[in-house]
Amino acid sequence: EAMGKLLLVGADTQVRASLDDLMATEDFKIEYAVSGFEAGIQAESLHPDCVIVDFAMGRNEALMIAQNLRRNKDYTDSVLIALLSDEDNASGFDRTLFNETFRKPFDAALLAERIRTLVGRKKQIA
Template sequence: MNSAKILLVDDEPDILEILEYNLRREGYEVATADNGEEGLRRAEEMRPDLIILDIMMPIMDGVEVCRQLRARKEFDNTVITFLTAREEDYSQIAALDTGGDDYITKPIRPRVLLSRVKALLRRGERKEQEEVTSIAIGDIVIDLEQIVVLRGEERIELAKKEFDLLKLLASKPGKVFSRDEIFNKVWGTDVIVGNRTIDVHIRKLREKLGDHYIKTIKGIGYKFEF
């Protein structure tokens, strides 16, 4: 199952319905909006990994939505792609000029859409990894380039998987990461590990960092907080 969050913004109910159906079937978390103003509000609430925006919409068009999102630092790493009609060359250029990452032309075939979505989400992961060199939360600094963790002046020694696990949890403070998501992102889908592997690594992190940073969400997974 995919864990990425996707926001669909389009004023055509039929398009919203078919896109939402196909994305949910792939396991994505999906929210929808039928105009640009509502799309902005939902983006602020959801903080999606990917936003699919129609260009021509009532109240506020997709280009203006993109412009406002890109003006806010919290959406720097959000991938934004546009839905456009084939003849909308000018709109496509304007969309990319305001910070859009790509565009998808209508009519949309579900199989093509899913392929593009996967590619865009991979691009977003690379973009985030390239831009972020350290994570500072409270008195903890995670240096992603030197692969070290500092608490004030103290250097905390972590094993590779402990570091990878901490980096994942701290990348989005307050977000609950499911056990499956942690396994996939830290150990990979091709690696077979025991059911207690995550628990053991969490215990070691708590011993080294302190008990209050990582919270257990019973029956779901873990989150980082301070």
């Protein structure tokens, strides 16, 4: 079984390609979703250790996905990471939903490292 399961929601091809390059070789199973509906279906089947939500898909939809995951007891331990634009970063929203936020443009290697650290920590506690 994969070391960690990652669900990437609403991310553009550049982010997807970077994470594929950096994570797939390290026993991370990566699944993708383009909408909140798809994210719900993927989360049900994958039971991700980490969910990355790109606010580029729309701020309201991104927040709704995060809130729904946090409300579901099956995903309370999932690591939740937000990818934000400057505009998203400036606007106020409940950051407590997320374990981590990354502002674009960001270093994909740094994001991959944080995912490994946070998922590794989660696995040790479990």
